[in-house]
Amino acid sequence: EIVDAIVEILAGPRPLAGRRVLITAGGTLERIDPVRYITNDSSGKMGFAFAEVARDWGADVTLVCGKTDGTPPSGVQTIRVESAEQMKEVVMSRVPQMDIVVKAAAVADYRPLHREEHKIKKKAETLTLSLVRNPDILQAIGEWKQALPGKRAPVVVGFAAETMELERNALDKLNRKKCDLIVANNVAQEGAGFGTDTNIVSVYGADGFAEHLPQMSKKAVAQRVLELAKSRLAPEGL
Amino acid sequence: EIVDAIVEILAGPRPLAGRRVLITAGGTLERIDPVRYITNDSSGKMGFAFAEVARDWGADVTLVCGKTDGTPPSGVQTIRVESAEQMKEVVMSRVPQMDIVVKAAAVADYRPLHREEHKIKKKAETLTLSLVRNPDILQAIGEWKQALPGKRAPVVVGFAAETMELERNALDKLNRKKCDLIVANNVAQEGAGFGTDTNIVSVYGADGFAEHLPQMSKKAVAQRVLELAKSRLAPEGL
Numbered sequence: 001e002i003v004d005a006i007v008e009i010l011a012g013p014r015p016l017a018g019r020r021v022l023i024t025a026g027g028t029l030e031r032i033d034p035v036r037y038i039t040n041d042s043s044g045k046m047g048f049a050f051a052e053v054a055r056d057w058g059a060d061v062t063l064v065c066g067k068t069d070g071t072p073p074s075g076v077q078t079i080r081v082e083s084a085e086q087m088k089e090v091v092m093s094r095v096p097q098m099d100i101v102v103k104a105a106a107v108a109d110y111r112p113l114h115r116e117e118h119k120i121k122k123k124a125e126t127l128t129l130s131l132v133r134n135p136d137i138l139q140a141i142g143e144w145k146q147a148l149p150g151k152r153a154p155v156v157v158g159f160a161a162e163t164m165e166l167e168r169n170a171l172d173k174l175n176r177k178k179c180d181l182i183v184a185n186n187v188a189q190e191g192a193g194f195g196t197d198t199n200i201v202s203v204y205g206a207d208g209f210a211e212h213l214p215q216m217s218k219k220a221v222a223q224r225v226l227e228l229a230k231s232r233l234a235p236e237g238l
Numbered sequence: 239e240i241v242d243a244i245v246e247i248l249a250g251p252r253p254l255a256g257r258r259v260l261i262t263a264g265g266t267l268e269r270i271d272p273v274r275y276i277t278n279d280s281s282g283k284m285g286f287a288f289a290e291v292a293r294d295w296g297a298d299v300t301l302v303c304g305k306t307d308g309t310p311p312s313g314v315q316t317i318r319v320e321s322a323e324q325m326k327e328v329v330m331s332r333v334p335q336m337d338i339v340v341k342a343a344a345v346a347d348y349r350p351l352h353r354e355e356h357k358i359k360k361k362a363e364t365l366t367l368s369l370v371r372n373p374d375i376l377q378a379i380g381e382w383k384q385a386l387p388g389k390r391a392p393v394v395v396g397f398a399a400e401t402m403e404l405e406r407n408a409l410d411k412l413n414r415k416k417c418d419l420i421v422a423n424n425v426a427q428e429g430a431g432f433g434t435d436t437n438i439v440s441v442y443g444a445d446g447f448a449e450h451l452p453q454m455s456k457k458a459v460a461q462r463v464l465e466l467a468k469s470r471l472a473p474e475g476l
Contacts, residue, residue, distance in 0.1 A: 034401050034426055035278045035344070038270070106273070109360035119401045119425070122347035122371060129367040133360060163272050163357045187357075188272055 014058025015230055021059040022098045022154075023050045024091060024105035024137075026068035028084045032129065033116035041187075041194035042106035044068025046159075049218040050102045051076045053226055059100075064090050066105055069195070084108050084134035091137055095144065098154040100229045103138050103179075106161060106194075110134060142178030155229045160184040161193065167202065174204050180232055181205050183225055191215045203228060252296025253468055259297040260336045260392075261288045262329060262343035262375075264306035266322045270367065271354035279425075279432035280344035282306025284397075287456040288340045289314045291464055297338075302328050304343055307433070322346050322372035329375055333382065336392040338467045341376050341417075344399060344432070348372060380416030393470045395463060398422040399431065405440065412442050418470055419443050421463055429453045441466060 025047020027040040044065060051063045052073045061076035064087060072078045081087045084107045095101055110131035120127070138158045145153045158179040160170040163186065170184035185201045187193030192200040192215070199221045202212045205228070213224060263285020265278040282303060289301045290311045299314035302325060310316045319325045322345045333339055348369035358365070376396045383391045396417040398408040401424065408422035423439045425431030430438040430453070437459045440450045443466070451462060 032276070035399065035432065036276065036346070037278070038274065038276050040273045040275070108274070109358075110365050113364070119399070120347075125371050126351070127348050127369040129369060131365040131367060133363050161273065161357070194273065 014056075016054055016100075016226070017058030019059045019099040019233070020062070020097055021050075021054040021100045021102065022062045022064065022091065022094055023047050023054065023102045024064045024066075024087060024107075025051070025072070026066035027106045028066040028087055028108045028134075029082045030084065030108045030111035030134070031082070031115050032112045033118065033120050035119050038108060038110075038112070038131075039067055040106045040108065042067070043195045044070070044072075044105075045195070045197065046199060046218050046221070047102070047104035048073055049222040050104055050226065053219060053222040054100075054102075057226065062094060062098075064094075064105070066107075084111065084137070088135045088137045088140065092140060092144070095141055095154060099233060100157070100226070101141060101154045102157045102225070102229070103141075104159055106159075107137055108134055136177075138173075138177045138179060142176075146178060152234055155180045155232045157181045157183065157225060157229055161187045163188040167204075170202065170204055174206060179206065181209075181225065181228055183221070205232075207232075252294075254292055254338075254464070255296030257297045257337040257468075257471070258300070258335055259288075259292040259338045259340065260300045260302065260329065260332055261285050261292065261340045262302045262304075262325060262345075263289070263310070264304035265344045266304040266325055266346045266372075267320045268322065268346045268349035268372070269320070269353050270350045271356065271358050273357050276346060276348075276350070276369075277305055278344045278346065280305070281433045282308070282310070282343075283433070283435065284437065284456050284459070285340070285342035286311055287460040288342055288464065291457060291460040292338075292340075295464065300332060300336075302332075302343070304345075322349065322375070326373045326375045326378065330378060330382070333379055333392060337471060338395070338464070339379060339392045340395045340463070340467070341379075342397055344397075345375060346372055374415075376411075376415045376417060380414075384416060390472055393418045393467045395419045395421065395467055399425045401426040405442075408440065408442055412444060417444065419447075419463065419466055421459070443470075445470075 026044035027042035030038045054061045055075050063076045063078045113130040113132050156179040160173045162169045174182040185192045200215045264282035265280035268276045292299045293313050301314045301316045351368040351370050394417040398411045400407045412420040420442050423430045438453045
């Protein structure tokens with residue numbers, strides 16, 4: 001207990017003490033058959049950085065994880081999922097209890113229309129895979145928030161991973177998805193995006209806020225974005 | 239040096255001393271666009287087990303790795319690749335120098351016909367992905383061996399990961415691919431296949447050999463299969 005107390009003192013202020021934060025991390029995995037799947041390059045590092053910072057700031061953290069490299073941080077409640085549909089179910093059931101929701105996962109936009117029960121044999125020279133749109137979790141949260149006029153709703157942070165027309169795509173996403181903040185990065189840029197330890201992001205707010213951050217560690221990005229989210233929280237007890 | 243000498247003595251016999259062994263491990267990764275790809279559940283554990291055993295038995299080991307969980311074993315030459323086409327190029331350029339080739343990687347059978355330069359935007363409700371057959375590396379090795387009559391060629395070990403009709407599919411593959419040994423497992427079975435630490439395999443030889451192994455560690459499977467491969471090696475110096 002003495003050690004815990006010292007750690008607590010050394011840890012400094014706990015600006016998110018008493019707050020509940022939900023973070024999604026990693027890529028979803030959309031199965032084609034029992035052994036094959038479609039996924040993306042997300043490593044989970046950005047989401048893990050958010051989970052660590054929120055935990056260190058005293059929040060009660062729920063981390064919803066798809067495919068990730070490495071192990072989720074300790075001291076947070078981690079829930080493993082595979083597909084976008086599973087992630088949506090877990091997230092939507094928990095969103096109403098949250099103060100801040102950070103959607104750092106790279107959710108697959110499409111999934112195979114049919115999931116084959118047995119491994120597809122490689123008979124044909126070509127194969128056509130029919131894909132259908134996955135549920136849009138950020139959009140679902142936005143719609144749920146809009147249906148709650150006057151009620152206490154979490155601050156929602158979305159991500160836009162783009163390879164071109166970053167600002168236009170990010171602002172368009174912010175607007176369509178009704179999130180409070182959007183963190184945009186060009187995943188094709190050196191030192192940014194998937195798998196790296198650093199990121200280069202711009203943050204846009206529904207209130208017109210815009211900030212272009214230089215290349216910094218994913219942890220520093222998480223700190224800045226959580227500061228921005230905290231300043232948008234409704235006063236406690238409301 | 240004293241420690242090395244002790245390790246060498248403790249390590250016991252080195253039945254593959256002076257032999258060159260090439261092992262492929264993990265799954266290949268076939269890109270759809272800059273962030274999305276198709277892959278499979280292979281963890282690389284089976285290939286890593288082969289690399290460890292071959293190294294401990296004194297072989298000069300080359301490990302050709304796709305996507306894997308965890309880190310390749312030390313003391314082997316590791317070459318990282320992404321796609322089946324890259325893996326084929328690396329493997330085919332090295333096969334002629336090898337004594338044993340173990341194709342433990344799960345090579346994607348199909349890849350996207352087109353690789354998009356920019357991230358595909360999720361506009362449409364449905365999407366059709368055209369796939370084409372990947373090069374068959376095991377088949378290419380078999381054809382290369384057949385074109386070398388009387389010459390010294392490596393003992394080739396293939397794998398058959400199936401979810402049904404295991405024996406029929408494995409014997410058919412052994413015959414078509416002209417490998418010396420085939421290791422067949424039902425990847426849908428508990429305690430076998432992808433990601434697990436154990437495997438349940440049957441081994442079939444071009445010489446009519448057949449052996450059904452019980453559930454055992456992937457390392458024990460590698461030991462048994464390398465014994466079988468070693469007994470099929472041409473005498474040294476030939």
